[in-house]
Amino acid sequence: DRVTGLFLCRGDVTPAVCRSCVAFAVNETLARCPNEREVTLYYDECMLRYSNGNILSTLNTNGGIILYNTQNVTSNQTGFRNLVLSTINQAATVASSSPRRFATG
Structure with a gap:
């Protein structure tokens, strides 16, 4: 089986923080989504995405969860x-x- 993956860290984090965030994301993926063929995770410091398909030229618009601010101005x-x-x-x-x-x- 073939897997394509990528990660992106914020521009202001150190390489050590980036590595730690990506490692955490990988571990969370394995624990929470062990049978999924496509996963995208967002954290404050990084983003991780992998798929059994080509993700480098494909926009992912499925499965998003939007969290709204519940406080009003x-x-x-x-x-x-x-x-x-x-x-x-x-x-x-x-x-x-x-x-x-x-x-x-």
């Missing part, structure tokens, strides 16, 4: 929206000029 919604937009714009500007193309805000 009840006051100063305009200020909150402006803060989110300025933070995203600032992170995009910093990331675009960074060698790793990564930024946080």
Whole structure:
């Protein structure tokens, strides 16, 4: 059997943190999904994906779980929206000029 896999770590984590996250993801996959032929796991520091098919040119849109924020912004919604937009714009500007193309805000 053939397996294709990939992992991606955040641009601001060290190689040791990346290795640890990927190793944890592999172990979690083996423990939680031992019979699955295709798995994608997301963690704060890394993402792991593998499949018995070609995943390098295939977008995975199945099986997603979306977690929503259950808290509402009840006051100063305009200020909150402006803060989110300025933070995203600032992170995009910093990331675009960074060698790793990564930024946080």
